[in-house]
Amino acid sequence: MVDHILEAHHLTKQEAQIPPEDWFEANETLQKLRKHKKFPTIWCSGCGLGVVMGALIRAIDHLGLDNDQVALVAGIGCTARMPVYMDFNTLHTTHGRALAFATGLKIARPDMKVIAIMGDGDALAIGGNHFIHAARRNIGITALVVNNSIYGMTGGQYSPTTPVGMRATTAPYGNVEPPFPICDLAMAAGASYVARSTAFHALELDKYLSEAIANDGFSLVEAVSYCHTTYGRINKLGTAADMMRALKDTSIPKASYDKLSPEEQQANTKIVRGVLQRKNRPEYTQIYNLLVEQQTQREEIRPRNTGRR
């Protein structure tokens, strides 16, 4: 590296070297990164997306899946940059259509573990229709929705998950629209596994992610993250570390939420984290393949009724 760059960053030559070989071998998280990809990532300094990415890699690693068995599908947005840095099959698609492409991929290759990585705007505003219908079909896709309550990449417009009263660049006097409860939506639409966690609870998140990937049907994991660059700046919520700490303070586990009285549950404004739904429902590709098998095994092909005798 050039000397003046090192000087500007106050780095010694040893610190600035490309990661040595044993850097990747040191940690199982790093082993599934693209070694030849340019790091650091494009995300802002301290963004929770990096934490979620680490949790996703650890979850896949925990299940012992081969790199070729996993396909990551992403749309557009900050979150959709995530597969770029990981060493799996990846598909970068149009805005909001990650689940639509993932459905096609899952039907073509039912043996593959398909993970659709979406932001909150990507999943619920532009791709909201695909989201509810994927949950209705119960197709075996893991949807990882990273919720940062704002459209981060485009400059901080309010999104379907911005809480009421919070500011955004397109809502300078506060947002008046009630937000979408992502997990409730998926539960009502019929997803077979729904869980929620935050970027602060990274180890909990990778536990839920590995359960979701192992699950047969449609599974949703909502990872509550933060955007300190636009949302945090406009609402004066502090630095990345402050917002990370706020996630710890404003969330309660589901076990303690269940112990509250109904009135307290109504008044609860904290993020409830935990496994919210586990359902046994037939998986879409299995039913579809069964139908194809039944029809192809038929000896007689029914003649079409042409109306003539």
Place this chain on the structure above:
Amino acid sequence: MTEVEPVATQVQEKPVRKGPRGKVRIHATWCKGCTICVEFCPTNVLAMHPSGRHPIVVAEEKCTACHFCDTHCPDLAIVVRKLN
């Protein structure tokens, strides 16, 4: 760009616990200096470099290998190895 002040570490005289020790390695070129690891480290192993651009290990012997910095680094720039 203005010079970022180094984040002061809280001086707390806690007895160093017995148990697993870890070795922290930081890859400074991947780091963007968000200070999450420094603010959350329970035993104040890490502190910001005077330049404010990346953390450095200041108290290696205090590390208990809790893996907080490791799992919460958004840039995956920290690796903690558990020592026997």
